[in-house]
Every structure is written in structure tokens, then in C-alpha cells.
Amino acid sequence: MEFKRSVISAAVLGATVFSGSALAGTSVNLSVTSDYLFRGLPQSGGAAVQGGIDYAADSGFYLGAWASTIGFGGDGGGAGSEVDLYMGFGGEAGAVGYDFGAIYYLYTEEDEVDMPDPSYNTIEVYGSLAIGMFSVGAYFAPDTYFGVDDTAYGVSLGFSAPISDMASFDASIQQNGGEGNEAFTPDGDAYIDYSFGISAESESGLSVGLAFVGTDIDDDDPKLIVSGGYAFDI
8 A cells, every 4th residue: 555645635634644545655746836835724824835755665664755945934034944754553453554653844945034942843643534535534733833833733634535437525623622723824723724625636636626725714715726636656
């Protein structure tokens, strides 16, 4: 079982989103998106370029790296980069798919502007279970959370249904809590992020996506995100 980061899901969600295929090996993905949102919150302030490389073994073990341009934490008034390093184990037990792992979010240029304390760099553990078209997932940041000296967690519900041989309708909703998440809302409360849209991928590896992404934070209107990418094995 190979677990690799979904090009379209990564462009829209920027989170630990992986998809499985029948063969193990190494794959590369490249994408562009009209905006990079992470748990519903803007990261790039506009278009972003993204890409990653993943390795998966027949046992279910996988590891990978993924990167995106962002709009903070670098020189030139905030043009930086995010690099995610992750590893985990996934597979199936009967009709239930599972995925558990850890991810390290690295902001390589943060010291060039504001030298945050604590650092934006963040470690999370995550897990998910899937049955048919439905999935449930969770994440937990046990130490600091993107420059906030506190913990954070999230619980999500996902749905994905095929609408053709190449396309699917995808939807997710996630509750984000803990003082780490609450620090990013105007009223200091936990918040919900959601997304729904259509994605398609051809056998050649080309993919496109169209999604509405938003949160329940006051005055935060849903955003239309358009993305496209290409993935291939090496």
C-alpha cells in the first residue's frame, strides 16, 4: 500500500492528507493553487507553488517531504517557504483503512524577518480511519503551535464520492481547538473549517481541483480555490 500526499488536497488544505494506491515506490508531485489555505486560514496571500516527494514500502510504512511558497516568515517583506517532513504507517484491516503518523512543519526563512519565539516550526501527530466513502481523523500538536506556546488539536470528518472514472466530489469539516488554535481567531475561541468541491485526476497524473473553503470565524467568507498539478512515479 502506497500513501502519498494528494496534490489537490494539499493545495487546498495544506494538512496531512494522503491517498493510497496499490503499488509501493517513490513518487513526485507538483502543483499550483490560486491560494494556499491551511485549516481554512490563508498562508500565501495569493497564488502558491507546491511540490513534494514520497516513498512508500509494501509494509505500509511511508515517508515524504512537501513544500509550498507562503506569505510570511521570509525576506522581502514576507515571501517565505514551508517544508513539511512526515512519516507514518497506513493500510487496511478488512473494510477499514487506517493511517497514523507524525509531521514536522519547518519554516526555513523565519529568522530572516521576525525571529519568532517560540518558533513557527511545529510537530504534530495524526491519525485517520476510513470506511467506504467516509473518514474520520484527528491531529494533536503536543508542544508549540506555529509560534504559539501552547498545544492544539483537531477532529475531522471527511466524505469522498466518485462522480466519474476520474472525478470525485470531496467534502470535509474539522473542529480546531486548544489554545494554540484559539490564538488565531479574533475572539480567542475554537473554530471550524470546511471545504467542498470537485477534483479529477487522469491516468497520466494530471489533476485539477475546484473547491470552496471557509471557516466559522466572524467575517470570514468562503473562498473559491482553483488548483492543478501533476504527479509521477520515479
